[in-house]
Amino acid sequence: MMSTSFDEGEVERIPLCLRSEWSHAQPLPQDYGPNLVVSIAYRDEFRETMEYFHAIYAANEQSYPALEFTTEAIGMNPDNFLTSNFNPRQNLLFFSLPHMSSSSDEDEVERIPLCSRPEWSDVQPLPQDDGPNPVVSIAYRDEFRETMDYFRAIYAADERSCRALELTTEAIGMNPGNYTVWHFRRLVLESLNANLHEERDFVDRITFQNSKNYQIWHHRRWLAEKLGTEAANRELEFTKQVFALDAKNYHTWSHRQWVLESLGGWENELEFCCELLEDDVFNNSAWNQRYFVITRSPLLGGLQAMRDSEVRYTSKIILADPHNESPWRYLRGLYKGEIQMLISDNKVPELCLKVLEINKSNLFALSLLLDLLSRGHQPSDELRAIIGALRSSQDIAGTHGLAATLCLVLEAVDPMRSSYWAWRRTNLPTGVC
Amino acid sequence: MDPPPPLRFDWERHLLFLEMIVDGLPLEYETQEINRLTLAYFAISGLNLLNALDRVQSNQISNWVLSFQVHPIRETDLESGEFYGFCGSRSSQFSSSFSEVSNKNCSHLASTYCALAILKMVGYNLSNINPEAILKSMRKLQQHDGSFVPIHFRAETDLRFVYCAAAICSMLDNWTGMDKEKAKEYIVRCQSYDGGFGLVPDSESHGGATFCAVAALQLMGFIGEDISPNQEVIDMPLLVEWLLQRQSGDGGFQGRMNKPSDTCYAFWVGGVLKMLGLFEFINKDALRNFILSCQSKYGGFTKFPGMKFPDLYHSYYSFSALSLLGEPGFRSLYVELGICSDCNG
Numbered sequence: 013m014m015s016t017s018f019d020e021g022e023v024e025r026i027p028l029c030l031r032s033e034w035s036h037a038q039p040l041p042q043d044y045g046p047n048l049v050v051s052i053a054y055r056d057e058f059r060e061t062m063e064y065f066h067a068i069y070a071a072n073e074q075s076y077p078a079l080e081f082t083t084e085a086i087g088m089n090p091d092n093f094l095t096s097n098f099n100p101r102q103n104l105l106f107f108s109l110p111h112m113s114s115s116s117d118e119d120e121v122e123r124i125p126l127c128s129r130p131e132w133s134d135v136q137p138l139p140q141d142d143g144p145n146p147v148v149s150i151a152y153r154d155e156f157r158e159t160m161d162y163f164r165a166i167y168a169a170d171e172r173s174c175r176a177l178e179l180t181t182e183a184i185g186m187n188p189g190n191y192t193v194w195h196f197r198r199l200v201l202e203s204l205n206a207n208l209h210e211e212r213d214f215v216d217r218i219t220f221q222n223s224k225n226y227q228i229w230h231h232r233r234w235l236a237e238k239l240g241t242e243a244a245n246r247e248l249e250f251t252k253q254v255f256a257l258d259a260k261n262y263h264t265w266s267h268r269q270w271v272l273e274s275l276g277g278w279e280n281e282l283e284f285c286c287e288l289l290e291d292d293v294f295n296n297s298a299w300n301q302r303y304f305v306i307t308r309s310p311l312l313g314g315l316q317a318m319r320d321s322e323v324r325y326t327s328k329i330i331l332a333d334p335h336n337e338s339p340w341r342y343l344r345g346l347y348k349g350e351i352q353m354l355i356s357d358n359k360v361p362e363l364c365l366k367v368l369e370i371n372k373s374n375l376f377a378l379s380l381l382l383d384l385l386s387r388g389h390q391p392s393d394e395l396r397a398i399i400g401a402l403r404s405s406q407d408i409a410g411t412h413g414l415a416a417t418l419c420l421v422l423e424a425v426d427p428m429r430s431s432y433w434a435w436r437r438t439n440l441p442t443g444v445c
Numbered sequence: 446m447d448p449p450p451p452l453r454f455d456w457e458r459h460l461l462f463l464e465m466i467v468d469g470l471p472l473e474y475e476t477q478e479i480n481r482l483t484l485a486y487f488a489i490s491g492l493n494l495l496n497a498l499d500r501v502q503s504n505q506i507s508n509w510v511l512s513f514q515v516h517p518i519r520e521t522d523l524e525s526g527e528f529y530g531f532c533g534s535r536s537s538q539f540s541s542s543f544s545e546v547s548n549k550n551c552s553h554l555a556s557t558y559c560a561l562a563i564l565k566m567v568g569y570n571l572s573n574i575n576p577e578a579i580l581k582s583m584r585k586l587q588q589h590d591g592s593f594v595p596i597h598f599r600a601e602t603d604l605r606f607v608y609c610a611a612a613i614c615s616m617l618d619n620w621t622g623m624d625k626e627k628a629k630e631y632i633v634r635c636q637s638y639d640g641g642f643g644l645v646p647d648s649e650s651h652g653g654a655t656f657c658a659v660a661a662l663q664l665m666g667f668i669g670e671d672i673s674p675n676q677e678v679i680d681m682p683l684l685v686e687w688l689l690q691r692q693s694g695d696g697g698f699q700g701r702m703n704k705p706s707d708t709c710y711a712f713w714v715g716g717v718l719k720m721l722g723l724f725e726f727i728n729k730d731a732l733r734n735f736i737l738s739c740q741s742k743y744g745g746f747t748k749f750p751g752m753k754f755p756d757l758y759h760s761y762y763s764f765s766a767l768s769l770l771g772e773p774g775f776r777s778l779y780v781e782l783g784i785c786s787d788c789n790g
Contacts, residue, residue, distance in 0.1 A: 140535035143512045145505040148485045149469040156475045160536050168539050190479045192537040192551050195598050230601045260704065266648050296702035300649040303638050308647065337690065337702050344683075345638025379686070428696075429689050432726035 025057055028064050039063035123155055126162050131175060137161035138168060156186050167196050172203035181214070188218070194227045198234060208238055216250060223254055229263045233270060244275035252284075259288060260297045269304055278309045293329060299338045303345055319346050327363050334367045340376040344383075355389040365398055372402060373425035378418055382436070385415040385445055414445045452737035454772060455744070456495070459764070462744025463491045466757060467501055474757075481534040482513060486559035487761035493566050493785050494764045496776050503567040510560050511569075513538060515552045517578050527597045529582040530557035530613075554586065554595040554609040561616045566788045571617060580622035583610060587623055591631030592645075603644040604635055608657035611664045612782055625665045632658045633679060639702070640683030650687060652700035652713040659684075659717045660781045670722040688718055689726055695750075696731025707748050708739045708759045711766030716780045719769050733770050736763050 028034045041063050126132045139161050142149065152160075163183045166176050180197040187193065201211060212235050215228065222228050236243040251268040254261055272278055282305050288298035306318040323346060329339045343363075347354035354360065361384060364377040371377075381399075385391065391399075391414055399414045408420050419437035423430045466488045470477075477484060489506060492498050513531045515538070517523055532538040533556030557579065564571060586593050586606075593606035607628050614622045634646040635658055641650025642658040658679075662668045667678050674682045691698045691714045697706025698714045711732055718724045738750040745755030746763035765783070768775040779786045 142535055143509055145502075145509060147467055147501075147506060147509045148481060148488055150474050150478055150481070151469060151472045152475055152478075153472050156472075160478075164536065164539070187476060187478065187536075189476055190534075190536055191553075191596065191600060192479070195600075198599075226601055230599075234599065260701070262644070262649065262651065266645060269647055294703040296704070297649050300637065300643075300647075304647050341639035341687075341702065348638050383682075428692055428694070428728045428731065429726060432689055432723075435726065 027057070028060050034064065037064055037067045040067045125155070126158050132162065135162060135165050138164035140164070159183050159186055163193060163196075167192065172200045174204065176200050177204065177206070184218070188222045188225050189227060191227050194231055198231070208235055211235060212239070212243075212246075219250075219254065220257070223258060223261055224263060226263065229267050232267060236271065236275065241275045244271055244277040247271045247275070248277050255288070259292060259295050262297075265297050265301065269301070273308065278305070278311050281305045281309060282312070289329070293333065294336055294338060296338045299342050303342060315346070315348070322346050323359055327359070330363060331366060331370075334371055334374045334377065337376060340380065344380065351387055355384050355387050358392070360384065361389065361392065361395055365394060368398055368402070372405065373421075375422060375426040378422050378425065382415055382418040382422070385418070386441055388444075391445055413440075415440050452734060452740065454737065454767065455740060456774070458742070458744040459760075460492075460495060460497055460500070460744075462755070462760065463488055463495070463497070464500055467492070470757075478536060479534050480555075482510070482531065482556045482559045482563075483533065484757055485510070486563055487757050489563050489566060490784060491761050491764050493788070494768050494775055494778070496774060498566065501567075503569075506567045507564055507569040510563050511574070513556065513560060514574065515550050516575065517582070523578060523581045526585050527582060528552045528554070528557075528586055529578045530554065531560035532556055533559075551596060554583070554593060554606045554613070557583075558609040558612050561613060562782065562784050565616060566784055568788075576617045576619060579613065580617060580619055583613065583622040584624075586610070587627065590634075591624070591627035591629070593623075593628075604632065604642065604654050604657040604661075605644065607631060608661045611661040615664045615782060620665075625667075629662065629665065629667050629678065632662060636679050636684070640680060640685075640687035649701060652691065652698065652710040655684075655688070656713040656717055659720055663720055664781050670720075672721055672723065685721070685723060688714055688721075688723070692727055692732065695735055696728060696733075697735035698732070705749060706735060708736055708746050708766070709748070709762035711736055712762040712769070715766050715769050716778075719780050724769065729770055732766070733772070736766055736770075739763065 028037075028039070039060065126137070137158065139157075159179070159182050163179055166179055177197065177200045180193050180200065183190065183193045184197070200206075201208070212232075215232055215235065219228050219232070232247070236247050248268065248271060251264050251271070254264045258264070272281065282302070285298050285302040285305060288295055289302070292298070306312055306322060307315050312318055323343065326339045326343045326346070329336070330343065343360070344354075347357075347360075361381060364381045367374050367377040381395070396414065399417050402421050403412075403417050406421050406424050408417060412420065416437050419433050419440075422433040422436075426433065466484075470484065474484065485506075489498070489501065492500060510531070513533070515529050515532060517529045523529065527550045529550070530552035532551050533553050537551035537553070539551075561571065564574070586595070586597065587610070588594065588602055591607070592602040592604075593610050594600050594602050595606045595609070610623045611625075611628065614620045631646075632642070635642045635644070635648075635654065637643050637648075637650040639650050641652075642655040643649050643651055644654040644657075648654075659668070662678065668676070672681050672685055674680075690702075691700075691710065693699050693706045695706050697708065698710035699706050700710045700713065715724065715727065715732065718727060735750070736746065739747045739752070739759070740763075741747055741755035741760075743755060745757065745760035747753075747755050748759045764775070765778060768778045769780070776785045776787070778784070779788070
């Protein structure tokens with residue numbers, strides 16, 4: 013029995029005619045003609061596989077079973093796709109994208125083609141001219157192609173009407189990434205002096221299915237600018253709803269930052285960060301937002317004023333889970349532009365030492381101590397003692413300075429980056445402890 | 446128990462994958478149609494990396510790409526604020542009889558970058574494409590803060606388009622297309638408190654944004670392979686630590702702190718390390734294993750291990766990362782431009 017897939021285990025092949033998922037297909041026997049490469053007697057499974065392939069190819073069946081099936085077909089005869097008379101463009105091999113178009117929703121109403129709609133009968137659709145030898149042609153569905161052909165006509169004619177607006181809605185539904193459609197929609201909305209609150213309701217609805225789409229967020233920004241500061245609360249609320257589904261959505265965070273800076277609403281932002289960090293203390297987007305608030309909020313005093321309370325807050329979190337990289341970077345960031353303060357503030361090395369008491373191989377504590385020493389921090393007796401103890405526990409022989417010892421420990425506890433730590437050891441600034 | 450055999454890069458499968466894509470893409474790529482030139486760049490550059498560019502017709506490719514260029518009609522057009530570069534797709538391109546009305550030119554910076562990269566790869570002489578028109582009109586896309594909009598009508602501005610502009614100037618070997626100082630100022634503002642770069646100032650540090658920042662600074666000549674601290678431009682030691690910590694326990698690279706590893710960041714983050722001369726500091730075996738654990742039986746690569754279907758974007762960046770890793774048979778990359786080294790003549 014030939015294995016029908018490239019997986020390791022050989023499974024006994026069930027003939028396609030006995031498989032329930034293929035009961036709908038009528039295999040198409042083919043005359044392979046004189047160009048056939050292999051002129052031997054076919055195994056039954058080979059013949060059957062190709063007959064079913066011909067059937068689904070002829071029907072252009074682009075389904076998941078069809079995809080699985082092409083794997084079998086390739087397994088039997090990979091050369092078939094290169095030397096056969098099948099047009100590779102029609103191949104059923106297909107790939108899923110992170111975001112399917114929204115027209116795959118269940119409760120979709122059956123679409124009437126634009127060419128059948130009386131209100132569009134006066135418009136001549138503009139097909140795309142891809143030239144004689146196009147590359148990466150896309151196998152557009154008819155409805156997609158038709159919608160874009162009509163859009164092209166309306167856009168070229170610069171028709172700013174209600175039906176144009178509706179057409180952009182349809183085009184956006186199929187093709188939400190098309191910035192030309194969005195741009196034209198904005199022109200139409202302006203020309204019609206459309207109700208922007210209704211527009212925002214529309215955008216709210218489609219954002220959830222397309223939350224990683226740049227154009228939708230840009231459109232939201234345009235709307236919010238038009239609506240002014242009264243839009244601030246609504247936008248902040250809306251981003252919260254998106255965060256409930258995806259607390260790290262990059263576009264949503266950028267949008268929220270833009271809303272705060274342009275329209276205001278800072279009052280509860282620090283509290284919001286606290287809530288998100290309570291939900292997930294590993295959420296680096298929330299840490300980034302916290303930094304944004306303490307440095308940019310006009311209601312707080314700025315980084316200098318907030319530093320002490322933020323160091324306390326962050327230290328508690330680090331001690332609760334020292335493996336979380338985010339608060340360590342945040343802590344370091346609290347001293348941005350203030351290296352002297354960083355190396356002379358005892359709170360930071362004391363925190364590192366406390367962490368090393370709980371977990372002596374914590375790479376963030378070790379590398380922060382290394383950073384401090386490299387920049388001229390004068391070690392306390394306690395720090396010397398701890399590093400001495402680490403040296404023994406890691407069986408490090410020979411005399412090394414404190415910073416060099418830390419590098420050797422890091423080589424051992426952070427093996428993924430061992431060559432980096434080895435390099436650090438040979439590149440310590442002169443005069444470092 | 447014996448260790449599993451080392452994973453093999455499945456050459457034939459990937460070549461078949463790319464060849465089919467150069468010919469055509471399935472309907473699921475409808476939602477990517479606005480970026481068709483980018484998809485072409487992935488496919489053609491992918492074949493180039495796999496040393497299989499001879500499987501496509503250079504003339505066919507260059508003719509097709511050139512058909513996306515938007516040409517000014519009058520000299521005064523270049524002062525209009527519109528960008529005269531390349532469109533990304535037919536849905537944003539209108540025949541010249543409509544070009545009298547100004548809002549029909551949808552040339553885009555990212556498409557232009559991809560177009561020039563493809564043309565360079567197939568050996569087309571870029572002095573034939575009226576580079577002056579591209580550069581002069583591109584300058585109009587630069588904003589007061591140094592960032593770029595990608596298209597003359599309103600759009601988002603972020604580091605991606607600063608990178609595209611720098612790459613375009615570099616490929617055309619002519620820096621009149623942008624104010625480099627202002628661009629540098631904008632990039633510097635994008636460095637986060639943790640050393641990585643965000644797409645816009647104050648945003649979270651991100652692998653893709655960091656690539657755009659460092660590649661642009663290198664192309665513009667503001668930084669080189671000097672990774673010493675006390676640099677005027679950016680906080681280098683902080684950046685280096687951020688970059689190296691992106692390699693997770695599974696060997697892959699994450700795009701942001703505390704997020705799962707994803708194959709494309711093997712290029713975005715790995716590429717930055719390569720540009721800075723620090724690629725030796727990563728665990729190359731672990732990275733290779735991670736990438737190959739995302740190899741698809743259909744050809745191409747997936748975003749994460751265990752996913753069923755590959756996509757062209759993650760496939761291309763996996764190929765790029767394997768090139769950085771020196772996978773046998775691959776051509777080497779000129780990382781800053783995202784094209785093979787020998788194409789950068």
